[in-house]
Structure formats: structure tokens, C-alpha cells
Amino acid sequence: MNDPTNVKLRLSNSELWGGLIGLALGGFVIWSGLKLKLGTINDPGSGYVLFYTGILMCVFAGAIIVSAVTEGGPTLASRWEDMRWSKPLLLIACLTAFSFALEPLGFLLSSIPLMLLLLRLIDPVRWTLAVPIAVLVPSGMWWVLKRLLLIQLPSGLFGIG
Amino acid sequence: MDTLVNVAHGFGVALLPINLLYCFIGVFIGTLVGVLPGIGPISAMSLLLPVTLSGTPESGIIMMAGIYYGSMYGGSTTSILVNIPGEAASVVTCIDGHQMAKQGRAGPALGIAAFGSFAAGTFALVALMLVAPKLASIAIAFGPAEYFSLMVLGLVVLTFLTQGSMPKALLMACIGVVLGLVGLDSITAQPRLTFGRMELIDGIGLVPVVMGLFGVAEVLLNTEQAIKRDIINTKITHLLPSREDWKASAGPVGRGTILGFFLGILPGGGAVVASFASYALEKRLSKTPERFGHGAIEGVAGPESANNAAAGGAFIPLMTLGIPPNVVMALLLGAFVIHGLQPGPLLITQNPGLFWGIVASMYIGNVMLLILNLPMIGMWVQLLKLPYNILFPLIILFTILGVYCSSNNVFDVYVMIAFGIIGYFMRKLGYEPAPLVLAFVLGPMMENNLRKSLILSQGDLWTFVQRPISGACLVLALVLLTAPLLPSLRKKRELVALDEGA
Numbered sequence: 001m002n003d004p005t006n007v008k009l010r011l012s013n014s015e016l017w018g019g020l021i022g023l024a025l026g027g028f029v030i031w032s033g034l035k036l037k038l039g040t041i042n043d044p045g046s047g048y049v050l051f052y053t054g055i056l057m058c059v060f061a062g063a064i065i066v067s068a069v070t071e072g073g074p075t076l077a078s079r080w081e082d083m084r085w086s087k088p089l090l091l092i093a094c095l096t097a098f099s100f101a102l103e104p105l106g107f108l109l110s111s112i113p114l115m116l117l118l119l120r121l122i123d124p125v126r127w128t129l130a131v132p133i134a135v136l137v138p139s140g141m142w143w144v145l146k147r148l149l150l151i152q153l154p155s156g157l158f159g160i161g
Numbered sequence: 162m163d164t165l166v167n168v169a170h171g172f173g174v175a176l177l178p179i180n181l182l183y184c185f186i187g188v189f190i191g192t193l194v195g196v197l198p199g200i201g202p203i204s205a206m207s208l209l210l211p212v213t214l215s216g217t218p219e220s221g222i223i224m225m226a227g228i229y230y231g232s233m234y235g236g237s238t239t240s241i242l243v244n245i246p247g248e249a250a251s252v253v254t255c256i257d258g259h260q261m262a263k264q265g266r267a268g269p270a271l272g273i274a275a276f277g278s279f280a281a282g283t284f285a286l287v288a289l290m291l292v293a294p295k296l297a298s299i300a301i302a303f304g305p306a307e308y309f310s311l312m313v314l315g316l317v318v319l320t321f322l323t324q325g326s327m328p329k330a331l332l333m334a335c336i337g338v339v340l341g342l343v344g345l346d347s348i349t350a351q352p353r354l355t356f357g358r359m360e361l362i363d364g365i366g367l368v369p370v371v372m373g374l375f376g377v378a379e380v381l382l383n384t385e386q387a388i389k390r391d392i393i394n395t396k397i398t399h400l401l402p403s404r405e406d407w408k409a410s411a412g413p414v415g416r417g418t419i420l421g422f423f424l425g426i427l428p429g430g431g432a433v434v435a436s437f438a439s440y441a442l443e444k445r446l447s448k449t450p451e452r453f454g455h456g457a458i459e460g461v462a463g464p465e466s467a468n469n470a471a472a473g474g475a476f477i478p479l480m481t482l483g484i485p486p487n488v489v490m491a492l493l494l495g496a497f498v499i500h501g502l503q504p505g506p507l508l509i510t511q512n513p514g515l516f517w518g519i520v521a522s523m524y525i526g527n528v529m530l531l532i533l534n535l536p537m538i539g540m541w542v543q544l545l546k547l548p549y550n551i552l553f554p555l556i557i558l559f560t561i562l563g564v565y566c567s568s569n570n571v572f573d574v575y576v577m578i579a580f581g582i583i584g585y586f587m588r589k590l591g592y593e594p595a596p597l598v599l600a601f602v603l604g605p606m607m608e609n610n611l612r613k614s615l616i617l618s619q620g621d622l623w624t625f626v627q628r629p630i631s632g633a634c635l636v637l638a639l640v641l642l643t644a645p646l647l648p649s650l651r652k653k654r655e656l657v658a659l660d661e662g663a
Contacts, residue, residue: 041620118554
């Protein structure tokens with residue numbers, strides 16, 4: 001019986017995508033190695049190891065692609081089957097937003113909302129517990145680092161923290 | 162006699178109050194992360210790598226080592242009581258340990274795991290004391306060709322033992338090498354793959370990479386499913402195994418210790434392989450193999466001894482050759498480098514206080530662990546009830562702070578988040594991060610040794626084959642690379658494949 005979650009030459013084949021990304025990365029590394037100059041075998045240049053590592057990457061990525069096409073591979077959707085895929089997605093969105101907010105807003109103004117979001121999004125912690133944790137833990141860490149260990153955390157445009 | 166004098170000197174260093182405190186913190190955190198499923202020693206060590214900056218090199222490295230061998234102890238508690246391995250090396254303990262707990266024998270299972278671990282840890286330390294100085298004196302004669310080939314072998318063994326397809330593991334190792342080469346070329350000072358960013362001139366930091374790949378990615382993966390825990394609720398009694406239990410366990414502890422120690426030394430090997438190998442060995446040697454899987458105490462005693470002995474053995478290649486045999490040791494190498502130290506053949510002679518201090522602290526740490534894991538078992542059981550929806554956000558916050566504090570640079574936080582997201586997708590697609598991290602650490606050293614040997618031999622590639630140690634390593638690496646092409650060997654590889662390359 002055919003397994004619908006295992007496909008061969010299809011765009012949904014996750015193994016194929018893994019191999020193609022590897023191949024592209026390998027190609028980029030080869031190009032970077034060539035750009036940096038290979039040197040000679042007596043006196044290898046800065047790009048020597050990069051160039052040959054890139055070739056190896058292409059070989060291994062090629063092997064992954066061949067195996068994906070001949071033996072098939074799980075579909076992209078099946079990798080997230082029966083999983084709460086929205087949870088890591090939300091977490092990634094929070095972390096990305098945090099990375100954009102960290103410098104302009106500073107540590108305190110960006111980490112308190114981040115903590116609150118994480119506490120409410122993963123497996124919701126009740127508000128009466130989530131709010132104190134989200135405020136007290138980053139503030140406590142900030143106080144220990146800034147006052148006791150004299151480590152300057154980003155204070156942002158508003159100079160808070 | 163010399164060894165005894167050195168050991169006494171080591172105890173002098175290890176018994177300093179500050180080092181005792183760091184040792185206790187290390188083994189405590191180690192037990193904690195071992196007990197808590199989802200967080201392994203790699204995540205904990207990467208989280209605490211920046212902390213090592215605040216103290217002396219001895220204190221920092223004593224703490225890091227404590228986390229590693231401490232997690233081996235703690236992992237068994239979760240396996241036995243919850244049937245979820247606290248860390249990869251305790252997977253096998255679940256099989257018979259949890260069955261024993263279900264039969265009301267959680268006490269003897271925990272007891273034999275702790276005593277077996279203690280015996281194995283002690284043996285590994287004594288062996289480390291005897292073997293390491295001798296191996297270091299031999300390693301002084303190693304040239305760049307030997308170092309290069311040994312590192313190639315280490316990487317190939319790790320990729321061979323990594324779960325999933327070998328081309329994937331090898332691709333990860335290559336990416337690790339490339340990432341390790343980012344920054345200024347150590348010979349020509351030419352910037353490589355920096356994309357014009359000043360932050361990349363010194364290369365990508367080890368801390369953000371490992372914290373991203375193992376800390377953030379681990380949390381992302383764990384949030385995908387609700388973690389259900391079936392904790393044994395009965396009171397844990399009879400932690401001291403009975404005479405029959407001792408009789409049945411003595412052989413497995415002894416065999417597991419020796420097997421684990423030697424597997425720990427091998428590059429790419431480690432605690433996970435050792436525990437699986439010990440379980441297989443005990444089952445094969447048993448007159449009643451049918452008891453395995455139904456609460457056989459040998460199935461707990463052997464693997465738990467083996468993983469602790471392997472944790473001790475893994476220090477040998479790092480301390481004597483400067484080559485980390487697994488990812489955990491690569492992190493320890495990072496701690497050495499942060500303090501401007503280079504482990505290798507000269508470490509024992511040039512920095513005896515550090516080497517013997519670490520070894521002595523490991524013995525003290527083993528005694529601490531015995532106390533932490535037996536009389537205080539109730540506390541760890543309570544910790545198993547800590548809600549994950551609070552723990553995971555805290556881990557994320559600590560990783561952010563840890564990365565920032567290690568370099569005072571917001572760029573590293575971006576790097577960590579990026580590697581966390583990449584690490585999550587990598588794992589989803591079946592690409593293990595362990596070979597990448599080991600190659601990331603070994604990459605610059607490999608390149609340096611390759612280029613040096615080519616310059617010294619005037620471009621003669623035969624230098625790698627003609628030198629016996631180098632040649633033997635390369636032949637072994639080639640055998641391992643081609644082995645999965647044979648169906649019978651491929652099956653064997655799948656049997657011993659490990660989860661995190663720990």
C-alpha cells in the first residue's frame with residue numbers, strides 16, 4: 001500500500017528540500033573559496049579549505065537528493081503531523097519581534113512583554129501568576145546584573161534599564 | 162609516587178572553598194538538568210559557559226565538568242520514576258528501571274544506579290590519573306598531520322554514530338567547519354565570510370551557536386507537544402540494594418565500567434553509546450535474558466555504570482591531545498579557550514594545578530553526587546513536578562541574558578535566535594546539530610593543521626598516509642565512511658546511533 005506521507009519526486013518531499021538547500025549552500029561556499037583565492041598545494045590560501053569543504057557539501061547534498069528521489073522521503077506536512085505546530089511558530093514570531101525591539105526599547109521594555117507572551121502562549125499560565133513572573137524575573141535579573149555584577153544591559157532610546 | 166604527589170596537589174586546589182562551591186554548583190545543576198527531561202547537559206553547559214568568565218579557570222572548568230558527570234547521575238532518576246530519559250545517556254535505564262519502579266522497587270533501582278555510577282566514576286578518575294600523563298607524553302611527538310587526521314576521525318566517528326542518514330550528518334559537519342572558518346584567516350589575516358560586518362571579524366561565537374542550537378531549539382521542539390509525566394507516586398524506600406541485588410549487579414557494574422571507560426575515550430563515542438553497548442552486553446551474557454525489559458536490576462546497573470565511566474574517559478582526549486571527543490567536551494574546550502588556555506599534551510606539565518585540580522574535584526564531585534542523589538532523592542522527585550510552561554520561558558530569558566553577558570554584544574543575541582530557529586527546522590528535517598557543533602570547534606584547528614602539514618611537506622599529500630598514527634586514523638575514518646554502504650553494517654549503525662551526540 002502506498003504511504004501518502006512518503007513521496008519521491010514531488011515538491012512536498014522534505015528530504016529533497018533539505019538536499020537542495022545543502023547544494024545551494026555548498027555552491028556558495030565553493031564560490032566564496034574561489035573568491036578568497038585557493039593558493040597552491042605547497043602554500044594553501046585563505047579559500048583552500050572552504051573550496052574543498054564546499055565540494056564535499058555538494059557531494060553529500062547530492063547523495064541526500066539522490067536518496068530522496070529514489071527512496072522517497074516524508075512530506076513537509078507529515079513532519080508536523082499531530083504536533084502543536086502553532087506553538088513553535090508563535091515562539092519564533094515572539095523571538096523575532098524581541099530581536100527587533102531589544103536595541104530600540106532596551107532590555108527591560110522588551111523582555112517583560114516577551115516573558116508575558118511566552119508564559120501565556122506556550123501552555124497558558126494564569127494571569128495572576130504570569131504577570132508577576134513576567135515583571136519580577138526580568139527586573140530581578142536586570143538588578144542583579146546591573147547593580148551587583150556591573151553589567152550594562154541595553155537601555156534603548158528611552159534610557160530605561 | 163609522582164602521581165600521588167600530583168593528586169595531593171590536585172586535592173589542595175580542589176578543596177579550596179571557592180572551588181568546592183563551584184563543584185557543588187556544577188554537580189547540583191548537572192543533577193537538575195539530568196532530572197528535568199528536555200534539558201540536557203549540552204544546553205546547561207552552553208547556558209553557563211559565560212558564567213565561567215567570572216571566576217578562575219579552575220573554578221569555571223570544575224563547574225562545567227560537574228554539570229556533565231552530574232547529569233549522568235540525575236538522568237537515571239527521571240528514567241526510573243517517570244519513564245522519560247532525563248538525558249540521552251539514560252534512555253536504556255527507562256527499560257528496566259521504570260519496570261522496577263512499577264513493581265515497587267524504585268528504591269533499589271535508584272540505589273544501584275547511584276552506587277554503580279559512583280564506582281564507575283571513581284574507576285574512570287583513577288584511570289584518567291594513570292593514563293592521561295602517559296598519553297600526553299606520547300602526544301608531544303604528534304605533528305600537524307596526526308592532529309588533522311585525529312580530528313577527521315573524531316568527526317567521522319561522531320557522524321557515524323549520529324541518528325539518521327550519514328550524508329546528512331556529514332553535511333552538518335561540513336557546515337560546522339565553514340561556520341568555524343568565519344572571521345579573519347589566522348595565517349593571512351584575510352576576512353572570510355564576514356559580509357562586511359565588523360561583529361564577524363572575530364568569527365561567530367561558540368556560546369550563541371550552541372545556546373541557539375541546543376537551548377532555544379530544544380524549547381521550540383518541546384513546545385510542540387504537551388509533556389505528559391507519569392510519576393511514580395509511592396514512597397521511595399530501601400535505597401540500599403539487598404545482598405541479592407548487589408550479587409546480581411556486581412558483574413554488570415564492573416563490565417559496564419570498563420566498557421564505558423574505553424568507549425568514552427574514543428573520539429565521537431561517549432556516554433550514550435556506552436550505555437546502549439552495556440545493556441546489549443548484559444542481555445547477551447545473562448542466563449535469563451527474558452527478564453530484561455521486565456525489571457532486571459542488571460539492566461540498570463550496567464548502563465548507568467557505563468555512562469558514568471564514559472563521562473570520565475571522555476576527558477582523556479581533551480586533556481591530553483586537546484581534541485574534544487564529543488560536543489560536551491567541545492564546550493569544555495570552549496571554557497578553556499575563554500580563559501586563554503589550550504588543553505593538550507603540555508597542559509599537564511605547564512599547568513599541573515589546573516589538570517590535577519580538575520581531576521581531584523571530579524572525585525569530590527562524585528561523593529557530592531552520591532549524597533545529592535540518595536538522601537535527597539525526595540527533592541528531585543518534587544522538582545519533576547515543576548511546570549514546563551513556566552520553565553521554558555525562563556530558559557529563553559536565561560539564554561538571552563547568558564549570550565549577552567558573554568560578549569556584551571546585542572549581535573550575539575541575534576545570532577543565537579537565528580541559530581535557534583535554524584536548529585529547530587534542522588531537527589524537524591532530521592539533521593542533528595551535534596556534528597555541526599563539534600566541527601565548528603574543530604574546523605579552525607583542522608584547517609590550521611592541514612595547511613601547516615601541507616606547507617611542511619611541500620604539498621606532499623602522502624605525508625598523511627605515511628605517518629603511522631595519521632595513516633591509521635584516516636584508514637579507520639574511510640572504513641567508517643564506507644561502512645553504511647554494506648547493509649549489515651548499516652543495521653548495526655542504526656542500532657548504536659545516538660540522539661544528541663552527547
